[in-house]
Amino acid sequence: MIPANFEYHRAGSVDEALSLLATHDGNAKVLSGGHSLIPALKLRLNQPAALVDIARIAALRYIRQDGNHIAIGAASTHKDIATSALLAQHLSMMPQAAGMIGDPQVRNVGTIGGSIAHADPAADWPGVLLAADAEIVLQSASGKRSLAAQDFFLGFFTTALAEGELVTEIRIPIPAAGTKSTYQKFSQPASRFAIVGCAAVVQVSNGTCSHVRVAFNGVSDSCFRDGNVEKALEGKAATAENIAAAAAQAAQGVSILSDHYAAEDYRTHLAQVFAKRALSAVAG
Amino acid sequence: MSVKISVTINGKKYTSQVEPRQLLVYYLREALSLTGAHVGCDTSSCGACTVLIDGNAVKSCTTLAVQVDGTQVTTVEGLAKNGTLHPIQEGFRQEHGLQCGFCTPGMIMSAADLLQNNPNPSETEIRHALEGNFCRCTGYHNIVRSIQWAAKKLQETNAAVL
Ligand SMILES: Cc1cc2nc3c(=O)[nH]c(=O)nc-3n(C[C@H](O)[C@H](O)[C@H](O)COP(=O)(O)OP(=O)(O)OC[C@H]3O[C@@H](n4cnc5c(N)ncnc54)[C@H](O)[C@@H]3O)c2cc1C
Numbered sequence: 001m002i003p004a005n006f007e008y009h010r011a012g013s014v015d016e017a018l019s020l021l022a023t024h025d026g027n028a029k030v031l032s033g034g035h036s037l038i039p040a041l042k043l044r045l046n047q048p049a050a051l052v053d054i055a056r057i058a059a060l061r062y063i064r065q066d067g068n069h070i071a072i073g074a075a076s077t078h079k080d081i082a083t084s085a086l087l088a089q090h091l092s093m094m095p096q097a098a099g100m101i102g103d104p105q106v107r108n109v110g111t112i113g114g115s116i117a118h119a120d121p122a123a124d125w126p127g128v129l130l131a132a133d134a135e136i137v138l139q140s141a142s143g144k145r146s147l148a149a150q151d152f153f154l155g156f157f158t159t160a161l162a163e164g165e166l167v168t169e170i171r172i173p174i175p176a177a178g179t180k181s182t183y184q185k186f187s188q189p190a191s192r193f194a195i196v197g198c199a200a201v202v203q204v205s206n207g208t209c210s211h212v213r214v215a216f217n218g219v220s221d222s223c224f225r226d227g228n229v230e231k232a233l234e235g236k237a238a239t240a241e242n243i244a245a246a247a248a249q250a251a252q253g254v255s256i257l258s259d260h261y262a263a264e265d266y267r268t269h270l271a272q273v274f275a276k277r278a279l280s281a282v283a284g
Numbered sequence: 285m286s287v288k289i290s291v292t293i294n295g296k297k298y299t300s301q302v303e304p305r306q307l308l309v310y311y312l313r314e315a316l317s318l319t320g321a322h323v324g325c326d327t328s329s330c331g332a333c334t335v336l337i338d339g340n341a342v343k344s345c346t347t348l349a350v351q352v353d354g355t356q357v358t359t360v361e362g363l364a365k366n367g368t369l370h371p372i373q374e375g376f377r378q379e380h381g382l383q384c385g386f387c388t389p390g391m392i393m394s395a396a397d398l399l400q401n402n403p404n405p406s407e408t409e410i411r412h413a414l415e416g417n418f419c420r421c422t423g424y425h426n427i428v429r430s431i432q433w434a435a436k437k438l439q440e441t442n443a444a445v446l
């Protein structure tokens with residue numbers, strides 16, 4: 001399969017990337033790891049006039065502490081995140097989720113910025129970033145803005161990214177001491193995309209759960225935070241009964257995806273099972 | 285409009301004019317006659333097209349030739365030195381790690397990525413490292429043994445993978 005013709009530009013800096021995007025006035029696409037875009041180009045689902053390659057912009061590839069946040073450059077690969085000691089220390093669900101994406105070849109080149117810009121409902125980063133209270137930093141020729149992950153992911157392959165705008169950074173507040181996080185996933189056996197992926201963050205102090213965050217990938221047409229599960233456990237004792245009761249509330253009141261891997265009722269069941277596994281891992 | 289790229293492949297520098305849409309695997313196979321990287325699925329799934337880019341295993345059917353401008357690429361053709369098989373290749377021979385051989389170059393390049401990062405992998409780690417490579421013949425057991433053979437050989441001889 002051969003893509004349609006396009007021009008190729010490799011940007012050396014964020015400014016250069018933004019001006020290249022502006023020059024092409026909506027007809028250029030950003031190329032990062034290419035592991036969602038190139039398959040789409042090969043199928044000619046997408047036929048942009050130009051690609052602007054940002055993968056080698058060194059200023060977009062870092063994972064560092066920035067005050068009480070961890071800042072991740074958009075061009076950081078899944079492998080960079082899987083092997084980050086800083087993230088392993090503060091938010092272990094990040095390296096854990098990264099290590100479950102696709103396969104080693106995909107993790108070597110696929111990037112977090114590309115994944116969230118693509119917003120595949122079965123991708124792993126969206127739900128993880130919701131549970132992490134992440135902010136997404138966006139930059140365009142007219143300036144910078146920052147959105148809560150909740151306001152960035154708008155639906156099925158849909159985000160708040162505007163034409164000509166780049167995801168430049170993901171910012172994650174460092175959780176309070178005693179907070180644990182996990183990502184548990186039921187993978188599609190061939191691609192390893194999430195049929196159900198559950199990210200959970202809980203702080204347990206003196207046996208009581210607080211700061212409960214539970215978010216899903218793969219279950220609905222977009223990632224979502226599951227307020228019913230969170231409310232059911234917030235302020236409660238970290239016991240197996242309370243975890244089971246909270247997990248039983250999972251995936252209520254949302255539209256559930258259905259395909260030949262998992263029908264609606266089976267997916268709902270999996271969401272409850274994976275919520276229980278995730279909560280047991282962080283609060284059990 | 286074609287673009288000029290310069291890339292070092294198996295230690296040799298190539299400068300070529302390529303169309304931006306040309307996939308790396310076709311650049312290797314058709315422009316340079318390096319036919320070691322195979323096209324199995326052409327949809328990023330099977331790993332038969334795996335090559336190393338700056339030491340990292342990547343599927344060359346999902347990479348544009350323009351993306352490797354200025355990098356070092358290693359294909360299976362670059363592993364044997366002076367007519368002697370690379371220890372990973374020798375491992376596949378000793379442990380009967382191939383039947384039809386179609387998946388083998390990709391398996392070997394994924395093994396090279398693994399052994400650079402993890403010189404003494406467990407069986408489970410080897411199996412995880414091969415998640416992006418499909419074999420339709422062997423059932424994987426002998427591929428795992430081949431990589432164990434290579435890991436042992438590389439350690440005994442204190443040799444670098446690349
Ligand atoms: C075999 C296979 C298995 C996979 N399995 C999984 C899996 O299990 N879980 C999972 O989550 N993903 C999986 N993926 C997807 C993979 O993680 C992709 O790498 C990722 O979705 C896209 O990142 P990228 O850097 O490759 O982006 P690209 O493919 O380069 O870009 C994707 C889209 O985002 C845009 N874009 C890229 N970067 C930016 C930016 N910084 N700002 C604005 N727009 C941008 C592009 O224009 C394009 O529209 C898999 C992919 C393959 C091929």
Ligand code: FES
Binds near residue numbers: 322329330331334
């Ligand atoms: S041919 Fe590239 S992954 Fe199958």
Ligand code: FES
Binds near residue numbers: 384388421
């Ligand atoms: S040996 Fe035939 S596909 Fe692996």
